[in-house]
Amino acid sequence: MTSNSHNVALCDCKSGRRTLILLADDLATSFPEFLNFDYGWRVHPGFDVIEIDIGPGERWSNALEVCNFLRAVIVDRPRIDRIRAGWLNSRKSLPQQLAQLGSEAEPFSAFGVHDGSSQLLAILQERRIESWLQPVVKADSLAIWGYECLMRGRADDGSLISAPELLDWAKRENLTFMLDRVCRETHLLNAGSLNFGADCRFLINFIPTAIYKPEFCLSTSLAAMRKSGLRPGQIIFEVVETESVENTEHLLGILDFYRKSGFGIALDDLGSGYSGLTMLADLKPDLIKIDRGIVSKSVDSTSHLNVCSSLIQMGHDNGQMVLAEGVETKAEADLMKSLGVDLFQGYYFGKPQALETFIGNHVHETMRNANFLGSGADTHLLR
Numbered sequence: 001m002t003s004n005s006h007n008v009a010l011c012d013c014k015s016g017r018r019t020l021i022l023l024a025d026d027l028a029t030s031f032p033e034f035l036n037f038d039y040g041w042r043v044h045p046g047f048d049v050i051e052i053d054i055g056p057g058e059r060w061s062n063a064l065e066v067c068n069f070l071r072a073v074i075v076d077r078p079r080i081d082r083i084r085a086g087w088l089n090s091r092k093s094l095p096q097q098l099a100q101l102g103s104e105a106e107p108f109s110a111f112g113v114h115d116g117s118s119q120l121l122a123i124l125q126e127r128r129i130e131s132w133l134q135p136v137v138k139a140d141s142l143a144i145w146g147y148e149c150l151m152r153g154r155a156d157d158g159s160l161i162s163a164p165e166l167l168d169w170a171k172r173e174n175l176t177f178m179l180d181r182v183c184r185e186t187h188l189l190n191a192g193s194l195n196f197g198a199d200c201r202f203l204i205n206f207i208p209t210a211i212y213k214p215e216f217c218l219s220t221s222l223a224a225m226r227k228s229g230l231r232p233g234q235i236i237f238e239v240v241e242t243e244s245v246e247n248t249e250h251l252l253g254i255l256d257f258y259r260k261s262g263f264g265i266a267l268d269d270l271g272s273g274y275s276g277l278t279m280l281a282d283l284k285p286d287l288i289k290i291d292r293g294i295v296s297k298s299v300d301s302t303s304h305l306n307v308c309s310s311l312i313q314m315g316h317d318n319g320q321m322v323l324a325e326g327v328e329t330k331a332e333a334d335l336m337k338s339l340g341v342d343l344f345q346g347y348y349f350g351k352p353q354a355l356e357t358f359i360g361n362h363v364h365e366t367m368r369n370a371n372f373l374g375s376g377a378d379t380h381l382l383r
Contacts, residue, residue: 020086021049024084070083118169138342147201152354194358204238206237235264239279266286
């Protein structure tokens, strides 16, 4: 076993696999979440020990992934400081090693971040995630219907970090769970601070594969919603990255939890992948968003126009609202309106803007005429 300058234990044994041990006094009472959910490890509450297999072919490829994951699961630092970590000797049984492990295990906090990692963990721990809002307008009147909350990060030097970069870091460093959770909480609290009225809706993305068990993973989102002062009916959780969902039943369980809590459900990028129609039938969302690629190509392509028209009709037949996303030109807006979409979203109606832009301003109830649209639309959404 080797260790880098920040004490992150890595494995150089012949097979590349080892067993990480986490110890915590009164494990069952102090860390009930460890016992209730399947993280790919073995829990021994009688010994106050968790065994985690590390290495190629395992759920966890290195100790850093486990460290980052637990930092996401355990919000409060005092609880983290009660965990100790060590490595199991494969030639001896766990009971034979308990005394030695108890004396030699390091504090969990000693397992730091390796030199090659990004700023993401610090950004999440310090809540340097921002909400940027993009307007969603009604197709018939151009009145503001609501906003999609989009994530941005703030780097150490104050520069802005894009959503794709944050997601890439999260996937590489096994922090998707934490990123998804922090963004949901941030968006809910920020949306509640705007006082846009009880009829304004907010679309908030979530990644299904980042949610292990709804009752646990979404509890902080429910707490943030209650603190925000928003009604559940104002919140629409938008399913993204559906192509990575392998267990549809698990996703349905998440959506059932959301619905029972009073939230709406949206399906993003309909038409962008081969599984879209299956997801539409299985998930039964309240709102469907037609992918911008189909929207833009429908202007010049009869085949894309027919697909778009069919999706709109299908949505309406199922009692769903239909949103055309990525609308960037008047021709696209006119065409989508003629096909019967309910809502528009895109640069033609407004670009994403930082939350601070909206504070202290009043949003126009109606975008009064086409002169407010186009490249300058985002600057006319506020008085």
